Amino acid sequence: MKNQNIKVAVDAVVFGYEKEQLFILLVQKKFGKSSNAWMLPGGMVQDDEGLQTAVNRELKEETGIEINYLEQLYTFGNDIYRDSRTRVISITYLALANPQKLQLKPSSKIKEAKWFNVNEMPSLAYDHSKFIKKGIERLKSKLSYQPIGFDLLDDEFPFSHLENLYKTILGKELDRRNFRKKIMSFGILEETNKKVSMGSGRPAKLFRFNKQKYRALEKEGIYFEIKYA
Amino acid sequence: MKNQNIKVAVDAVVFGYEKEQLFILLVQKKFGKSSNAWMLPGGMVQDDEGLQTAVNRELKEETGIEINYLEQLYTFGNDIYRDSRTRVISITYLALANPQKLQLKPSSKIKEAKWFNVNEMPSLAYDHSKFIKKGIERLKSKLSYQPIGFDLLDDEFPFSHLENLYKTILGKELDRRNFRKKIMSFGILEETNKKVSMGSGRPAKLFRFNKQKYRALEKEGIYFEIKYA
DNA sequence: ACAAAAGTGTTCGCTTTACACCCATGT
């Protein structure tokens, strides 16, 4: 077999949620061909690191962000010209994070890292908009059969934040009472005895997602599912 | 960036179904390191072909089989020593086929291609048993929310074949009447006016899956779902 | 006292489930 010459990259679609808006993290490189274009964080995989290690490294190097959830999304490699220089395939990952702290490393090859509202994305380098489309699809569908929404919220959150997250991401209205009943019925939310005032109106209890309990229930064959999708 | 040296392979988990048994297609190579071990069909991607093209080519070269359904499964590349010679990542695909005709090409690098019952798999080269595990999981879950079972059956089939397919793959008993009612309610099965005698007992009508109709219904937002999973 | 968000139950309809008998053919 002739010597193969295909490069392997990883890229991440990192979602953040804040103030009833869904964001995606993009970066702008300092050097290189696409140094003016916005793109997803990512880069070439090193010979001595696993794929997931590579994503984590790139995310740390390029954005310094803390990731709450990471899963493989899709591998793009049908279009052999997707990168105009050499053949590159990209293994993409979906990540969830709290949108706060981005800390660009001083040594970084990154000019800027910034959150963009999913509805106001700039034009993107390579075929990264395809990656994002795939990411959004996956996020939407996953939301309704796995409790990953919590990884987009603070550790402790008022119930309305969860409700709004579902509304925002799924782009649908949903019945407050039914939604709450459903989520509560799983018994995976712990009530703290703290409250927060949300500016005006009655203060809300803070809840916390109990991951152990969820894993236990999952083993018993009781599955999370939100039908209002 | 230093020159990257990672090889890119594709491998396929090809499922076949016959006589109430689920099979996976394995091959044995004529030459090379693992020439005595059974493995999944697949191989290195060529520089000038897309990933999916590569799987199709390998399947044709190695087994000559006709594929009814193909989707990307998962990309394995966290373990950097999964192939002991060089770093290789594998993009795996899930495929469905009718188990009949395998035609090894005379020129082929393959010694033998053979269907194995999923419950009687030999030991496999590399980490291919992980690939299979992933494939089975995916097949099971997909069966309950997409009408892909038909791609494992003949074009025209008696209803009981479909029923047994679900029973076999999901490994569960299911109620004949409820199952039939459910499937029929989607209106995606066309009745032919042929019948087959299944040896003994009343002859069964033959049905045909109407793909156009399914696509149409899908667009209207009516989704296939079998709850008995 | 008023505005604003949090919190909470009940009824109705549809879907799922459980369940058993007759039908058409081959031997």
Added chain:
DNA sequence: ACATGGGTGTAAAGCGAACACTTTTGT
């Protein structure tokens, strides 16, 4: 006539959908 698998309906229970008022706070 009997054995074998094909084909079908109905009743009960559980789940999803629709719906509005009370509570607690800040101003």
